Amino acid sequence: MEIEHTPEACTKSLMAVRDTLDVLNGKWKLPIIIALDSGPKRFNELERMITGITPKLLSKELRDLEANEFITRTVYPTTPVKIEYALTGYSGTLSRVIAEMRDWGIQHRKKITGR
Amino acid sequence: MEIEHTPEACTKSLMAVRDTLDVLNGKWKLPIIIALDSGPKRFNELERMITGITPKLLSKELRDLEANEFITRTVYPTTPVKIEYALTGYSGTLSRVIAEMRDWGIQHRKKITGR
DNA sequence: GATAGTACTATCCTTTAGGATACTGCTATC
DNA sequence: GATAGCAGTATCCTAAAGGATAGTACTATC
Numbered sequence: 001m002e003i004e005h006t007p008e009a010c011t012k013s014l015m016a017v018r019d020t021l022d023v024l025n026g027k028w029k030l031p032i033i034i035a036l037d038s039g040p041k042r043f044n045e046l047e048r049m050i051t052g053i054t055p056k057l058l059s060k061e062l063r064d065l066e067a068n069e070f071i072t073r074t075v076y077p078t079t080p081v082k083i084e085y086a087l088t089g090y091s092g093t094l095s096r097v098i099a100e101m102r103d104w105g106i107q108h109r110k111k112i113t114g115r
Numbered sequence: 116m117e118i119e120h121t122p123e124a125c126t127k128s129l130m131a132v133r134d135t136l137d138v139l140n141g142k143w144k145l146p147i148i149i150a151l152d153s154g155p156k157r158f159n160e161l162e163r164m165i166t167g168i169t170p171k172l173l174s175k176e177l178r179d180l181e182a183n184e185f186i187t188r189t190v191y192p193t194t195p196v197k198i199e200y201a202l203t204g205y206s207g208t209l210s211r212v213i214a215e216m217r218d219w220g221i222q223h224r225k226k227i228t229g230r
Numbered sequence: 231g232a233t234a235g236t237a238c239t240a241t242c243c244t245t246t247a248g249g250a251t252a253c254t255g256c257t258a259t260c
Numbered sequence: 261g262a263t264a265g266c267a268g269t270a271t272c273c274t275a276a277a278g279g280a281t282a283g284t285a286c287t288a289t290c
Binding site for chain 2 (some may be wrong): 235236237238239240
């Protein structure tokens, strides 16, 4: 596990893992991040790309992602205003975590279904 | 992101990440895994170690973890029977995922609180 | 024979996540 | 002046997660 085993170190590791889980969890955060990975998008564009999401959930998740600094919300003062959501550089710090989760998920699915 | 961008590859990656999230999520799975990391434990031992958990939740999570082959449940036919829960080798395959999540969580917390 | 421990299950309740549906105020176009 | 698109908000509802509390069947000890 590579995790220290003093009670304090364990609690700290546990908190850190839970923080990460909280940040990535929910049904829509990863689909949104993936949708934005191909470039900045507008609200209704995202709503159309991510099948099944409702505007309420999209709005909420975009706020959460912005609060965690994974995306920016830019208002262009045209008439009418144009609002664009884009990934930040900070969202890139998740790539190793996501890659590990993807790899583990792939092998786990093979293990479960393959027999 | 190191993730391919054909729609199929994206969907597959997304599914894999969600699988991993599902397997690790919930309030108690990681605390149980960590508690068992210091050796096999009995039901009431775990209940005492993991502060706040109720027997209902402990029982449910142990079943989930067993179904995913992260732990084994061994019945010793003594009188009265003794039941021991232990981590499997397969639980070790999570170590890289957990380590990445822990590291990311630690730096994220620093970023959020440190200003 | 009462008390305590083991390994749970059962029932009820609250909280949270998520979804359905409708609507708002704005502008641009037909 | 009607319709459609943009960027959401408001209201209501259901389902799942999680918690509180009690109880079961067994045994071992005092």
